[in-house]
Amino acid sequence: MFQFIKQRLASFQWALKGMKDLFTNHPNAQVHLGASLVVIPLALFLQISTIEWCIIILCITLVMAMEALNSALEYLADKICPEQDELIGKAKDIAATAVLLTAIGAALIGSLIFLPKIYALFLA
Numbered sequence: 138m139f140q141f142i143k144q145r146l147a148s149f150q151w152a153l154k155g156m157k158d159l160f161t162n163h164p165n166a167q168v169h170l171g172a173s174l175v176v177i178p179l180a181l182f183l184q185i186s187t188i189e190w191c192i193i194i195l196c197i198t199l200v201m202a203m204e205a206l207n208s209a210l211e212y213l214a215d216k217i218c219p220e221q222d223e224l225i226g227k228a229k230d231i232a233a234t235a236v237l238l239t240a241i242g243a244a245l246i247g248s249l250i251f252l253p254k255i256y257a258l259f260l261a
């Protein structure tokens with residue numbers, strides 16, 4: 138039992154190590170983190186509902202998780218094939234597309250939640 142808990146804690150530490158790498162060495166992840174640091178105070182200011190918080194948190198974690206998987210795939214691709222290769226290029230392009238799709242979805246959802254509140258507060 139003690140060994141099990143020790144191993145789970147070690148896994149958690151590896152994940153935190155990966156998170157540090159992601160936000161230190163990957164500029165796109167830093168952009169997403171920056172966007173989240175704008176969105177969260179805005180959501181607090183606009184007093185969004187619990188369900189809206191759930192949706193925003195889901196969007197943020199989905200984009201971050203997709204960015205993490207994309208970065209992991211880039212590391213693997215660079216390790217197994219450092220030279221130029223058409224299929225490696227396609228794999229990286231499609232992994233980047235996954236990030237872009239979730240980011241577009243998050244931006245649309247953010248607009249649907251925030252814009253009417255901003256309009257009601259400042260423009261109506």
Ligand SMILES: Nc1ncnc2c1ncn2[C@@H]1O[C@H](COP(=O)(O)OP(=O)(O)OP(=O)(O)O)[C@@H](O)[C@H]1O
Nearest residue numbers: 163164165211218219220221222223225226229230
């Ligand atoms: N080994 C390769 N063979 C062919 N094309 C590649 C290769 N490596 C990268 N590319 C092309 O360059 C693009 C950028 O790849 P790269 O690994 O530089 O990611 P990146 O956009 O810099 O991502 P990040 O900023 O998250 O590190 C890929 O989407 C792909 O089109």
